[in-house]
Amino acid sequence: MLRVGIDVGGTFIKAGVVDEGYTILHKISVPTGGDADFEALVKNIARAGELAVQEAGAQWKDVSSVGIGIPGLLNPRTGVVVLAPNLGGGWRDIPFLETVQKLLPVPVYVGNDANCAVVGETLAGAAKGNENVVMLTLGTGVGGGVVTDGKLFVGGRGLGAELGHMVLQMEGAPCGCGLNGCTEAYCSVTSLVKQTRRAMELDQKSAMHAYAKEAGLVDGRTAFECSKMGDKAALFVVENYCRYLANAIGSLVTVFRPDVVLIGGGLSNQREYLMDKLNALLPRFVFASEVIGVPPIRRATLGNDAGTIGAAFLDIM
Numbered sequence: 001m002l003r004v005g006i007d008v009g010g011t012f013i014k015a016g017v018v019d020e021g022y023t024i025l026h027k028i029s030v031p032t033g034g035d036a037d038f039e040a041l042v043k044n045i046a047r048a049g050e051l052a053v054q055e056a057g058a059q060w061k062d063v064s065s066v067g068i069g070i071p072g073l074l075n076p077r078t079g080v081v082v083l084a085p086n087l088g089g090g091w092r093d094i095p096f097l098e099t100v101q102k103l104l105p106v107p108v109y110v111g112n113d114a115n116c117a118v119v120g121e122t123l124a125g126a127a128k129g130n131e132n133v134v135m136l137t138l139g140t141g142v143g144g145g146v147v148t149d150g151k152l153f154v155g156g157r158g159l160g161a162e163l164g165h166m167v168l169q170m171e172g173a174p175c176g177c178g179l180n181g182c183t184e185a186y187c188s189v190t191s192l193v194k195q196t197r198r199a200m201e202l203d204q205k206s207a208m209h210a211y212a213k214e215a216g217l218v219d220g221r222t223a224f225e226c227s228k229m230g231d232k233a234a235l236f237v238v239e240n241y242c243r244y245l246a247n248a249i250g251s252l253v254t255v256f257r258p259d260v261v262l263i264g265g266g267l268s269n270q271r272e273y274l275m276d277k278l279n280a281l282l283p284r285f286v287f288a289s290e291v292i293g294v295p296p297i298r299r300a301t302l303g304n305d306a307g308t309i310g311a312a313f314l315d316i317m
Ligand SMILES: [Zn+2]
Pocket: 164, 165, 175, 176, 177, 178, 179, 182, 184
């Protein structure tokens, strides 16, 4: 049987038809529909699934289920989206599953997008073969997901595993969520850019000025690329950033004891340069690491496909 995975983002809806070997046979991407109202947006999501099935040359009778990943807080059992600020002008307490199920002829499963990503990587990506996995996705925010004993950990009402809002610093930097000192406030790319800008202001001679001018912007690469060229201010930013990130990962390792920790999102393109630093720092932030060791931190490998594959297999997690 085939499955359909749909990854709903603020800008695009990506839908894929996936076989039992976790291979995406066909995928499509359609605009989410910006500020469309709830019902129009749900129709777009269902239509994306329909289109993917058609274009794959399949029929609904070949499909066992549809899984949908949503960027927000939701209860996977009731299918109510409690909060999704990036969808249709902001969703609050939306009966999503009930509504979308009426538009699709096979059972529908829903999950948080970061949870879908960790499912995809666990079944088919960088954590394949592992039963205990923690994944952090570093982007505009910090998304996270946890698989324990081969099952997706979602917590009470499905609202747990918000790893990006684990507090890293008491009364620390303000986070977009309203709390202070969240992991996201230090480890998101948004925060890295802020830290980069601050370092540039303090050091007018830093190579980061020329690099940013050439690139036309300051982004998540600025400090990393300049630190590789030996720029001291850039290296300070990178090392400070990695210390916060390793500290956050260390606490997650102490709590969940994953077999492997995965890093996804744009910053994971720094590959071994980032992973080597994190792996070297990790033991000092983990309980009893000198006795029981620490798991490896690896780069997620499926990119955007992780969300699609993971959504498709929500039914078995
Ligand atoms: Zn927060």
